[in-house]
Amino acid sequence: MKHFLDINKTDPAALRGMIDAARAMKTARNGRPKGMPDDDQPLKGRMVALIFEKPSTRTRVSFDVGVRQMGGQTLVLSGADMQLGHGETIADTARVMSRYVDLIMIRTFEEAVLLEMAEHATVPVINGLTNRSHPCQIMADVMTFEEHRGPIAGKKVVWSGDGNNVFASFAHAAGQFGFNLTFTGPETLDPERVFLDEARAKGAEITIERDPHKAVQGADLVVTDTWVSMHDPQSARERRHNQLRGYQVNAALMAQAKPDALFMHCLPAHRDDEATSEVMDGPHSVVFDEAENRLHAQKAIMRWCLGV
Ligand code: CP
Ligand code: NVA
Numbered sequence: 001m002k003h004f005l006d007i008n009k010t011d012p013a014a015l016r017g018m019i020d021a022a023r024a025m026k027t028a029r030n031g032r033p034k035g036m037p038d039d040d041q042p043l044k045g046r047m048v049a050l051i052f053e054k055p056s057t058r059t060r061v062s063f064d065v066g067v068r069q070m071g072g073q074t075l076v077l078s079g080a081d082m083q084l085g086h087g088e089t090i091a092d093t094a095r096v097m098s099r100y101v102d103l104i105m106i107r108t109f110e111e112a113v114l115l116e117m118a119e120h121a122t123v124p125v126i127n128g129l130t131n132r133s134h135p136c137q138i139m140a141d142v143m144t145f146e147e148h149r150g151p152i153a154g155k156k157v158v159w160s161g162d163g164n165n166v167f168a169s170f171a172h173a174a175g176q177f178g179f180n181l182t183f184t185g186p187e188t189l190d191p192e193r194v195f196l197d198e199a200r201a202k203g204a205e206i207t208i209e210r211d212p213h214k215a216v217q218g219a220d221l222v223v224t225d226t227w228v229s230m231h232d233p234q235s236a237r238e239r240r241h242n243q244l245r246g247y248q249v250n251a252a253l254m255a256q257a258k259p260d261a262l263f264m265h266c267l268p269a270h271r272d273d274e275a276t277s278e279v280m281d282g283p284h285s286v287v288f289d290e291a292e293n294r295l296h297a298q299k300a301i302m303r304w305c306l307g308v
Contacts, residue, residue: 001118001121001122001124001303002211002304002306002307003118003121003124003125003126003137003305004116004122004124004126004127004136004176004301004305005114005115005125005126005127005135006014006123006127006133006135006172007133007135007138007172007173007176007298008175008176008198010135010174010176011255012176012177014304015134015139015176016176017300017304018139018300018301018304019142019143019146019297019300021198021299021300021304022139022143022296022297022299022300023039023143023146023296024190025038025149025291025294025296025299025300026281028044028078028165029069029296030180034056034065034072035068035070035073035111036069036072037068037069038069038071039070040070041070041291042070042071042214042303042306042308043067043070043071043072043302043303043306044070044071044072044105045071045072045293046067046071046101046102046104046169046306047071047072047074047100047101047127048063048072048074048075048101048103048104048105048302049074049075049077049100049101049103049104049105050063050064050074050075050076050077050105050128051077051078051079051082051084051104051105051107051108052077052078052079052106052107052128052249053077053078053079053080053085053105053107053108053109053113054107054108054109054230055105055230056107056128056129056192057268058174058266058267058291058294059105059107059128059129060076061210062291062294062295062298063078063105063128065154065295065300066295066296066298066299069251069295069299070299070303071209072102076186078113079108079247081278083306084090090113090116090120090156090162090178091116091119092120093117094116094117094118094119094121094125094136095120095121095133096124097121098121098122098123101121101123102306103123103124103125103126103302103305103306104117104121104123104124104125105125105126105128106125106127106128106132107128107129107130107230108129109130109131109133109231110130110131111130111131111133111218112157114127114130118226124305124306125270126298126301126305127183129165130165131165131231132165132168132192133165133169133172134165134166134168134169135167135169135172135264136173136297136298136301137166137169137172137266137290137294137299138166138169138170138198139300139301140171140290140291140293140294140296140297141170141173141223141264141266141290141293141300142173142177142243143293143295143296143297144264144290145220145221145262145264146240147289147293148262148286148289149220149260149262150152150271151180152177152178152179153177153178154178154179154180155179155180155216155220156179156180156182156219156220157170157174157179157180157181157219157220157221157223158181158182158215158216158219158221158222158223158257159182159183159184159185159223159224160185160212160215160216160222160223160247160248160249160253161185161189161224161225161227161244161247161249161274162185162186162188162225162226162227162240162244163183163189163191163192164225164229165193165229165231166187166192166223166225166266167183167195167225168191168192169194170223171191171196171198171199171206172195172198172199174199174202174204174206175198175199175200175202175203175204175302176202178198178202178203179204180205180206180207181199181204181205181206181257182206182207182208182209182219183196183206183207183208183209184211184212184215184276185210185217185244185247186209186210186243186244186247187188187210188243189240189243189244190208195239195264196208206296212247212252212253213218213256214244216253216254216256216257216261217256217257218257218258219256219257219261220257220258220260220261220262220263221262221263221264222249222253222254222261222262222263222264223259223263223264223265223270224247224249224265224271224275225239225265225266225274226268226269226272226273226274227240227244227270227273227274228240228241241273244274247274248273248274248275248276249263249274249275249276250275250276250278250279251277251279251282252279254279254282254284257284260288261284262284262285263280263282263284263285263286263287264285264286264287265276265285265287265290266290267290267291269287269289271284272293276284277298280289
């Protein structure tokens with residue numbers, strides 16, 4: 001069973017194949033209306049369930065559109081409206097869903113839910129974000145970097161802000177794609193140690209630098225994300241803002257990076273908190289290319305899962 005659960009759990013050659021396939025599918029769609037099906041219909045006759053236990057714009061729409069472009073059909077389900085949200089076990093839900101659909105994408109809270117779904121499903125399961133990681137996003141981000149700047153291997157990526165789920169997938173990708181990653185943020189919001197150690201063990205240079213201005217020196221890519229994630233308690237909002245204010249990505253910080261550095265944010269952004277509008281809309285920013293590439297990257301991920 002080819003589940004797509006995390007970048008560190010997927011073979012580097014398979015990951016590279018997905019990036020290549022995503023770029024080829026994007027090129028093949030050049031100039032076509034968004035609703036027009038692809039020439040190639042590898043998901044014809046297939047049904048994909050998209051389960052959301054958290055809000056989503058990009059993941060929901062890009063998966064739904066991607067399946068349709070490839071000739072398949074979707075069921076977009078809210079976890080809260082399923083028996084899953086009312087006490088049915090994940091294992092039973094996985095077994096039942098597997099009788100109806102060919103592929104399951106789930107966005108949930110605890111990673112354990114995703115893993116239990118994958119363990120008991122008899123169809124592939126894709127991680128559409130958990131509290132711990134967001135692999136589909138970083139596949140799109142690697143694709144976006146390489147479209148603009150060529151191979152990401154050996155490049156310097158700097159993450160400024162909260163050491164959260166999106167950072168974790170960057171750390172996974174650093175190990176698998178061979179780029180170097182610097183985390184800059186307050187110690188209290190450091191990423192889990194295991195993500196850093198694992199990437200280091202795979203040969204990536206992983207650094208923690210508390211001073212954001214030092215951290216971004218020589219950066220090829222500067223990345224940030226919301227200061228308060230969907231799984232964080234709202235009561236932590238004010239404290240997090242106070243801790244993270246110094247890590248805002250603004251024009252002064254971007255000026256310390258390489259002149260041709262890119263800026264990324266997975267979105268949704270809280271403009272003028274984690275990044276200024278000047279940076280979001282400025283010459284370094286590729287945030288809307290990242291959003292578009294979710295579509296192409298996930299089409300490649302689904303094809304890989306289904307072997308089509
Ligand atoms: N970046 C991302 O996953 O966005 P959504 O929460 O809108 O899906
Ligand atoms: N870190 C954010 C990412 C949203 C796409 C969250 O988990 O809310």
